[in-house]
Amino acid sequence: ESGHFLFRMGSLLFSPVSSLPRELKQFFIGKAAAYPIGSFERWLLQTLVKTIAYYAIELYGGQSVPLRITETKQEPELTNSTLSKQPLRVLIAGQLKSGKSSLVNALSAKLIAPVDVLPLTGALTPYKLNHDHLGEMLIYDSPGYDNENAWYESESDQNLGGFDLILVVCAANQAAREADVKFMTALRAWFDQHLKRRFPPVLAVVTHIDQLRPIREWDPPYDIHSPQNAKAQAIREALDYISSTLDIPANDCIPINLKPKYEYNIDAIWSALVEIQPAIHRAHHLRRLTEGKQREKWALIRKQLEHAGRFAVDQIKKS
Template identity: 30%
Template sequence: MTRARIITLVVLVVLPILFLVGTGAYHLWSTGWAFWAWWPMGLSLALAYVLAWRWQKQIRRRQAEDPEHLHWTDRDRLAWKTVEERVKAADAIESDKFGQPRFYYDTAEELAGELAHIYRPDATDPVGLVTVPEILTVIELASHDLNELARTYVPGSHLMTVDHWRTARKAIDWYRQASNVYWLASAVFDPIKTAVRYAAAKYGMGKPLELFQQNVILWFYSAYVRRLGFYLIELYSGRLKVGTERYRELMKEHGMEPGGPAVVVTPEPRETASPGPPEPPKPARPKGVSIVLVGQVKAGKSSLVNALLGERKAATDVLPLTREVTKYELVSPGVPAHLTLLDTAGYGRAGADADNLEETAGAVQASDLLLLVTHARNPARKADADFYARLRQWFKDRPHLRFPPVLVVLTHVDLLTPAMEWAPPYDWAGGTRTKERSMADAVAGAKESFPDVNGLVPCCAAEGKVWGVEEELLPAIVALLGEAKAVSLLRCLHAEADEGKVKKVFGQLWAAGRKAIDLVWSGLPR
């Protein structure tokens, strides 16, 4: 449909409405009902103002409470606060600037400088830190998202040009000037009634329209800053080195969309668990989740692995058989993901040595979820707390890595007071039996030692006494699958960005050489 036909249809629709408005206003004025009709209209518009103010406040509160992206590190969250501060400061910006393209370019440049300083405090040029393909990736991803937002939520965005939007803004100013002339002329003939109607119109109709216009403009500006800020954070963290297409593929494979909810993964049928290296994943199946178990010697890690697998696969000797990490595969009908269990060597009551810490930290870095296994009756929990603190510091010294979510698993709860009683099931959170209160006290004590973990789960993994694994532990793991997949995504982005760099350079040189030969060959005389 051509522009002229669209304008014709709009005029034909608007003219009858304007005619009815004009004749109705004239009738109210000629019959003397205008003054009395203005009061209910003014009250209605005043109510609209109150509702607009409240709803706008709720929208901004929800925007401020948007969940953070799970694959982000602490440094990324700090950078996101800078983005949100710029969004909150939008109210102080002059409205005329929102219609200037240069303003958005300057905003992008300033935001890039602020975020680059967080990742590289010594940086003076935000562009000099990254490659040209990475910059183009940011532009492509942010432009795509903003295009989708505009097409979906802005009526007529596919029809109106930039000049149309500017004309619409001018039309609002013209309306205000014409309205002022009307009120001035009306005040000459009837100043009292005009003053009353003017107050009702100004605070009834004017404020809702002003809030609506302001909200639309700030909505687009906020979306622009947030989308651009998100991808700039991904840029300076090194996660866009994989390129646009691969970045989107990895996000979808791990059940995530930038700025959107996690993708729900359907459960898989149960498979036979077996130790050894995992099979190559099939493209149609969801990505698995790696779970690493750490803890002291005799804490019950191997027994817990056997309880999770449902059969005796891990050795439960008094001393660890090897310092290496042992892998086990598990697919449970109650867990919508393929689980890889990484059983690490235990450490003594004196804590882990430097080699053990480095080895365990490497296993944790390669995992998506950490199970810190501790004895429910073990008074030497300080060794676990010290090891956990050293492990967190190891990740803190490497800000590009993300510490995985942590579940503290309290084993051997069957030995809690009364030790001779074992009659599951137990309601440790709200039960009144002595054993249940002992479990609650053990969980509370562990909470003091590990205040920042994602959860604490009591269970028993002893053969013939298994309890709490399916009832408590597996549901807790399922609740953290989204965050665990985010850790897996972060690891994949960094791994793929670092591999094949030299190979890619040779490929680019080969392609450039072939292109140069083709140009020379095509320029030779025939």
């Protein structure tokens, strides 16, 4: 019985034109004769709407797939030009008190106030930013996570797949990295399950480096590639630890200081983004292409159901 039900639902999805009349026929057998013509037509239309709604709920129940279709005479063609006009999406993630909000402020030279867009989750706050080399970007600030609470677990799994670049903010003076490992594991798992998508570039932004020993010393710049003093050596060790723990290349770990009046190395973030720009745009292109195909699929299903409904009504009126 369940196998037959699944077969009927699958047939309705992949071939609604041929399947919907068959399903309607089962509803109509034995009922048409009991209705006058006017009442029969009203009942027919009501049954058609209820049937389509029933199978839509059964097929797609529990999935967060937003369907917003505007009435146009022709669906716009998805082209490389259309894709390139969409802003890049950047997620800023990190543990509680890691310095995420301070990083947002540090990037705010060209940052506009929070924008009223459709965020991937209500937990995220999007900002619009225009960069000379990277173009228009949407910066998504996220709540801090810990071992017990993680915003990306309580929301739809589509959240982690909706970005073209990830900035993981890690406090250098925080030894516990379990929550960051948990986030990176969830991120990699999402893309392992969606092989048509490209894993986005991930940079570890290492904050609070001024709090490393010796704490009272702060005399930048520091040569972390060939450390010449205890402070530079401590920064190097913090970067290596974060790199190995999160499985992020050491060159993608950027040490910065966000303390007001003591800001340091923030320009290195922009330099890194410009350097990995091709990888960011590749991830962006595949994300937009996948989303566009998904919208086209839903639009096609809607049109097929509309045509199937009209076909069924016409056939019944002719009989």
